[in-house]
Amino acid sequence: MAANTNTDAPVPDILAHAAETASAAPSIHNSQPWRWEVDGDRLELYAERSRQLTATDPEGRMLTISCGTSLHHARLALAGWGWQAEVDRFPDGDGDLLARIRLAGAIPITAEAEQLLRTIGHRHTDRRPVANRPVPSDALQALAAAAYAEGARLQLLHVEQVDDLASATAHAAEIDAADPTIQNELSEWTGGERSQLGLPDEVIPSRPPQTNVPSREFSGSGSLQIGDNHDKSASYGLLYGDEDNPLGWLRGGEALSALWLTAVRLGLGIMPISEPVEVPAGRQILRRTLSYLGWPYLAVRVGVPADETEPEATPRLPASETVHKH
Structure with missing residues (x-):
């Protein structure tokens, strides 16, 4: 274990740095729907409704769920720098304030925390087929x-359950394709050249x-070159929890971040599959897959990357758009 060497840094600067690191978190269609506010010794995470789909x-x-991934990234950044984060989720009850973080003191820096923190810069969504x-x-x-x-569970799916996931995803795709509002939104958020x-x-x-x-099926032509591999060697899982409410979704996002960064550390690729969870009928199919023991938050494909080259990184908003200091 390493000692914390950042104990003299001003607390607001530490918190702002953690929030900037958290901006690298994954989000649906790279919408980055979070806003971080640094207020003295507090770092607060808000849902940014202007970027909601x-x-x-x-x-x-x-x-x-997207905001939960950012929350876990911030917590991990603090742990990787030797700080214990005290987190209060939904401190004001329902609303857009999702979490409040305070520093609870210096802690030893573990090798695992350092390793996971380093993976943040290498995490990406790879939609290419996986290795055989x-x-x-x-x-x-x-x-x-x-x-x-992180308070959620990952059910690894056997062959018949993967068929359920495929059915739920195909059904959701049909619903989305028939909804012009969803198609217009998809065109707004995907395809073409994007800078932020x-x-x-x-x-x-x-x-x-x-x-x-x-x-x-995204809008735009797509230019990511893919090989001829099939994902038959991939594993699929359902991330789920006990609650189908904002607290459950937030914890689900934290769990997604934790398993994703762990996968990167182990040399594996993750592709999230949210489409079947976005529609009620798809959620019911997946609930049945879970034997009604929990609520699905997201499905994931886990695989060994077939291509060692990393795909292009998705763009990010500047820190001034997502992190504010008072």
Whole structure:
């Protein structure tokens, strides 16, 4: 373990730095729907409704999960710098204030915290097919343990359950395709050239990949070159929890961040699959897959990358747009 060498830094600067690091977190369609406020010794996370996908995500389910990934990134940054974060989730009850963080003192820096912090810069969504190599079972258990530590669970799916996921995803895609409002929103957030928000062509496959679970059909042409591999060696899982409410969604996002960064540390790729959870009918199919023991937050594809080159990074808003100091 290493000692904390940053004890003399002003607390507001430490918190602002953590919030800036947290801005690298994944979010639905790269909407970055969060706002961080530094107020003295407090760092507060707000839902930024101006970046909510109101057609795709009217309840704010995916917005809140996205904000949860950013919250976990901020917590991890503080731990990696040797600070204990005291987190109060939904301190004012329902509303847009999702979490409040205070520093609870210096702590030793563990090797695991340092390693996970370094993975933030290498985490990305890779929509390319995976290698024809199975994911080691101990690695899958490590992902499940990472999610469990954050208050959610990861159910690894067997073949018949992957068929359920494929069915739920295909059904959701049909619903989305028939809704012009959702299609217009998809066009607004994906495809083309982008400098701050949304998904540019560079991260969208140039043609539909061969998959067991259908991929979301994005707008734009897509220019990400993909090989001829099939995802038959991939593993699929359902991230779920006990509560289908904003607190559950927030914790689900924290768990997603934890398992994703753990996957990066283990040399694995993660592709989130949110489409079936975005529609009530899809959620019911996945609830049945879970034997009604929990509420699905997101599905994930886990695989060994077939291509060692990292795809283009999605753009990010400048820190001045997402982090504010008072």
